[in-house]
Amino acid sequence: MNIPQLRMHSQMAQIQISQESGEQTIRQPKADVTIQQPKPEVSITTTPAKLSIDQSKAFADMNLMRIFQRNKAFAQEGQTSVLEGISRRVRQGNELMKLENEGSPIVNQAVQNAHPKMKTLGITFIPSLFSVKLNSQPAEVNIEVETKQPIINATPNKVEHRYERGNVAIEMKQYQDLTIEVIQLES
Known part of the structure; x- marks a missing residue:
């Protein structure tokens, strides 16, 4: 059969799909700044220092004093000597x-009055210690600074944007096909 x-x-x-990529470039130019x-205003005021030196003592x-001072010292010395003499008498x-x-x-009085008092020997400092008087007033410095705010001008630049669209192409690479053959087999 x-x-x-x-x-x-x-x-x-x-x-078949072929694709061309799109290109996009974005550039941001720097802002113009x-x-x-402005320079600050600075004012400096100073009060000069004062130094006073008193060397009169x-x-x-x-023994280097003015005549009025010398007369006063001699008068004081004379008055002291007179008072000592009165009290001794x-x-x-x-x-x-x-x-x-x-x-x-x-x-006893004859011995006291006959011999004057012995002078004492010893180191004496001429002029005496702390006889030079110093008085100082330090200087004062007053500094006033008035700062100024900076002036800033900034102008931003627009973004440079370039875009090229890509492309997608779709094509038939191979069409469908169906073939049917009838084959008779011999037996």
């Missing part, structure tokens, strides 16, 4: 009034 056979050949359809800084210690007079007491006041 002969049964015919069917033989089928099929071919699938194929699509100007900055100005040092000069007086070295009063003391000695009181001793003589009391002759009846023990001792010999006349001999």
